[in-house]
Amino acid sequence: MKGRSRSRGKGPSFGSVVLELLPAALLCVLFAAVGLLHVTSRVMVVQMGYRLSELEQEGRAISRERDTLELELATLRSPARLERAAKELLGMAPPAPAAVITVRDTEGKAAVPVSLSRGREKERADPSDPAPRFRGRQRERVRVDPRSPPPLPTGERAFTGAGR
Amino acid sequence: MKLRVRLVGAAFLFCLLGVLARAVSLQVFERDRLRELAEDQYVRQVEIPARRGDIFDRRGVPLAQSVEVDSIWVDPSLLGDLGQAAKKLAPELALEPSELEARLSKAKRFAWVKRRVRPEEAEAVRALGLPGVGLTKEPRRFYPQRELAGQLIGFVGADGRGLDGLELAFEDELSGESMRVSGYRDARGRKLLTDGLADSIERRGASVTLTIDRHLQFFAEKALSRAAEESKAAAASAVVLDPRTGELLAIANHPRFNPNTPEKSPPEGRRNRAALDTFEPGSTFKSFVVAAALEEGRVKPQDGIHCENGAWDIGRHTVHDTHSYGWLSVGKVLQVSSNICAAKIAQALGRDALVDYSARFGFGERAGLSLPGEGKGVVPYPKAEIAVATQAFGQGLTATAVQLAAAYGALANGGVLMRPYLVSRVVDPDGLALLEGRPVEVRRVVSAETARTVVKMLEAVVEKEGTAPRARLDEYKVAGKTGTAQKADLVAGGYSDKRIASFVGLVPSDGPRLVILVVVDEPKTDVYGGLVAAPVFKEIASAAMPYLGVAPSSAAPVAQERPKPKPADRSASRPLSDAFLKVQAQDPVTEQVEKGTVRVPDLSGEVGRVAVSRLLAAALTPRLTGTGRVVKQEPPAGSLVEKGARVTVQLAGGLPPLRQ
Secondary structure, eight states: OHHHHTTTOOOOOOHHHHHHHHHHHHHHHHHHHHHHHHHHHHHHHHHHHHHHHHHHHHHHHHHHHHHHHHHHHHHHTOOOHHHHHHIIOOOOOOOOOOGGGOOTTTTSSOOEEEOHHHHHHHHTTTOEEEEEEEGGGHHHHHHTTOOOOOOOHHHHHHHHHOOO | OHHHHHHHHHHHHHHHHHHHHHIIIIIIIIEEEHHHHHHHHHHHEEEEOOBBOEEETSSSOOOEEEEEEEEEOOOHHOOOOOHHHHHHHHHHTTHHHHHHHHHHHHHHHHOEEOOOOHHHHHHHHHHOOOOTTTEEEEEEEEEETTOOOOOOOOOBTTSSSOHHHHHTTTTTHOOOOOOOEEEOTTTTOOOOEOOOOGGGGGGBEEEEESSHHHHHHHHHHHHHHHHHHHTTTTTEEEHHHEEOOBBBEEEEEOOOOOSSSSSOOOOGOOHHHHHHHHEOGGGGGGHHHHHHHHTSSSOTTTTTOOOOGEEEEEEEEEEEEESEEEEEEHHHHHHHTHHHHHHHHHHHHHHHHHHHHHHHHHTSSSOOOOOOTOOOOOOOOOOOOHHHHEEEEESSSEEEEEHHHHHHHHHHHHTTEEEOOOOOEEEESSSSSEEEOOOEEEEEEEEEHHHHHHHHHGGGGGSSTTGGGGOSSSOOEEEEEEEEEEEEOOSSSEEEEOOOOOEEESSSSOOEEEEEEEEEESSSSSSOOHHTTHHHHHHHHHHHHHTTTOOHHHHSOOOSSSOOOOOTTTOOOOOOHHHHHHHHHHHOOOOOTTTTEEOOOOOOOOOOHHHHHHHTTTTTTEEEEEEEEEEEEEEEETEEETTTTTEEEEEEEESSSOOO
């Protein structure tokens, strides 16, 4: 109705048309923007979902690997295997009870077995860890030749390689 | 015109209402059903199985651990020629082709080929690249220490549920809860998680830490198996217990059992006899009768008892001794293990006190290790006169090995019975302790003085005239008791000629750190506890004592005080002192410079053991760090220090420390 009455006059100016249409145009743009935003966020959610499941897979794979390695470590450290390795590969023997020196503290309490592996014990937070077990033969070797070199990584490699 | 507009308007309105109505019916009334239908198509409940908790020994080394491994499945409809495929698959997986083919042909869309395969098997199958063959991860239970404490830990079934031992006892705690996470799966089957992941910590079961020490367990099992094989025994078990706390340090059983392959062992091989089975303890029970009689003042240690020269009639029955004895002191009765005198002591004690003290020592009452099917043992009230006599030497009543070891623990622990326990901690993944085992005093059974007297008497058992000289250790004082029980014949009634040989020892007896019980069931070569079981005790004890860092007993031949630095002092002929004496001869730095002070010897390049010997010889207190040979010492060589001063020695170049 309104439009018709205007057309009877000079006709609408360009500016007034723009003014007339501006709200509608803005609304359109707004809708488009919102829609775009929504779609983008959905796409991102999906991408993140993929990413998440990928990372989850990766995490599981890594923790699986850790479990496997821990298992291998535990297997390699089983007393039966350690004893075999120490006896057969390194030629060690369990020390006679007398070969373990027990050092009494000055207070005369807590006795700690003296061995070459105090550092190791500290790590494990237990003073009676078995590392000294297989040291007997080493001592004898020292008796023969006090200047002989300490056991070197070659022996160590043979040691850890035995279980594979 | 207006009418037409209205008609068109009405038509549009009608259509619109129709659409609206449909929308309402779909979105409101059928919403749930439709959503389910839709989600069925693209949402998957992705189940994440809980990782079963680990079982650790007392130092945190895993005894049972779960790891996810591949399981191979197949969709037979995609496979084409089943026979051909089976022929390709079977050799890689060590299966029978015909059997595999039969299995595959039965299934339509899914069949397991082999579950929980080894990594190399999975790799081989992947390399085959057959269509329709898939791999999926399934947790598998591993026991990295193999046979070690196998019966104690138990095992899990194919579905990963505990079937025996601790795996069964702590099934609820270990298993944890599987989680369901909803996620989408796209057309390519890729997983798409939308809700995020819960913390992986929630997907783990609780871990169980035992009081078992894997090295002591190993010593016990090794010694036990060797003895059981040598004596061709039907079975054997050993229990190592810390009498001061009641902690069980080792529970060994023979025949051994590898829980990695439970199907390969007969059911009796899986049995944790030490904790579950009851047996008649035999003469090892005499110590408790003597302890009770001493406590009640019915006998005195120096009292003489007449042992009837080997045979004593009680009613229609006759009690025999293996050797005939006349008058014996109470200690001697234990030393030579006289049945007749033990029976007389029990008579003097009286029925009620006998039963009462048995109960007080913990017999006839479940030890409470939380193991399924744990034995209880029975101590019946001895109505007949002969029953009093037989109970005195441990026949006619039953106990588990753990009960017996714990009861000896009471004697070792100054008369206070500690509750034996096996599980020190059950901790759920976020660190909350669900269960914590602590030393629990059950009761004072006898006075400290009585306990000490009995232990003193038991020291005589390992002397030359005793029943178990083979249990004697050079460096540590041992108190012990042998037992050779007759086995009840369940078929014919009465007793058979089969025996249970046992030995229980406390070491070192002047402050016991361990109670070690060895029970050998039906040995064929020798039947006596002193011959079959005592050497096992000796083997375990002589490995365990240095391992635990127990100082040699003061009365034992090894000099406990610091060795004198005189080269002439050759009396200590231990191989160890040889090493240091040799070094001494090379550089005699330990001359007394001034009263109360010493010179610090030069230790550079020495092995730790030698360095320690020399420091001890110089009346200094060694402190070591690292492993290998001496690279540094503080204070330096040659400096004058007070006697007893601490010398810190740094070692290097040894084997690198093992990482946890």
